[in-house]
Amino acid sequence: MASSDLDVPTLLLQIARRSEEAWLATLRQAIVHGRRKFKLPMPNYADEELRQLARGYVALVEEAIAGNGRPRWDAYIGSVVEGMAKGGITYPYLAHVAAGFQAGAISAWVSEVPEAQRPEAIEWLMVFFADYVGDVINTGIRLGAREWMRADD
Amino acid sequence: MIPTPLYERVLSESGLSRIFVDGVLRRACSRANVNVDAMSSEGLRKALPFIEESLRIYLAPSEVDLRVGAIRKLAEA
Numbered sequence: 001m002a003s004s005d006l007d008v009p010t011l012l013l014q015i016a017r018r019s020e021e022a023w024l025a026t027l028r029q030a031i032v033h034g035r036r037k038f039k040l041p042m043p044n045y046a047d048e049e050l051r052q053l054a055r056g057y058v059a060l061v062e063e064a065i066a067g068n069g070r071p072r073w074d075a076y077i078g079s080v081v082e083g084m085a086k087g088g089i090t091y092p093y094l095a096h097v098a099a100g101f102q103a104g105a106i107s108a109w110v111s112e113v114p115e116a117q118r119p120e121a122i123e124w125l126m127v128f129f130a131d132y133v134g135d136v137i138n139t140g141i142r143l144g145a146r147e148w149m150r151a152d153d
Numbered sequence: 154m155i156p157t158p159l160y161e162r163v164l165s166e167s168g169l170s171r172i173f174v175d176g177v178l179r180r181a182c183s184r185a186n187v188n189v190d191a192m193s194s195e196g197l198r199k200a201l202p203f204i205e206e207s208l209r210i211y212l213a214p215s216e217v218d219l220r221v222g223a224i225r226k227l228a229e230a
Contacts, residue, residue: 045170045172046170048170049170049171049172052169052170052211052212053170053172053173053211055210055211055212055213056210056211059210059211072210075176075177075180075207076210078176078180079173079175079176079177079180080172080173080176082173082176083170083171083172083173083174083175083176084172084173086175087171087172
């Protein structure tokens with residue numbers, strides 16, 4: 001695969017936008033693994049709800065590329081984490097799903113990047129995803145450290 | 154505080170997931186300096202551009218206009 005004329009972040013944004021179905025499947029898979037690990041009754045999310053989460057996530061990529069602050073980022077993480085916590089989801093589960101999803105997404109997205117640009121794409125996604133999971137965890141801690149206890153501890 | 158019936162209708166008309174609808178709309182209204190726990194029609198009109206901006210993040214473009222139209226009707230009622 002030849003190098004693209006686009007810079008790596010823009011290329012990743014295009015990939016994220018056009019592969020919604022594929023990474024919805026990745027998100028579903030991460031949810032299934034999270035449910036299995038934590039053995040907790042988890043609400044079932046409709047496809048449209050997962051699509052909304054996915055669109056919001058793409059908006060975060062878009063905002064990160066623009067580099068003008070991160071109001072969407074703060075609103076997204078705050079709203080999603082708080083909303084899930086109110087719905088009975090624990091933070092270890094949320095962090096588990098977030099990390100699982102990012103691991104799946106990084107490999108799917110990078111496979112679509114021309115080889116010459118892959119190292120840069122991996123580094124960009126590594127920072128973006130690490131920031132995301134870190135902020136999910138931070139928000140969880142802020143909302144109540146006891147939620148970090150494992151259900152089966 | 155208990156949300157006003159008007160705010161509860163906005164939650165329902167927004168089309169957003171129950172996972173985060175309250176958080177998203179509270180933040181949008183807060184940017185407009187509107188308290189959702191005492192939301193009036195006037196407050197909703199003031200908050201509408203901020204709500205629309207938030208809906209554009211999560212909904213398909215074709216859905217945003219429908220949802221904003223329905224919320225605008227609530228503000229005008």
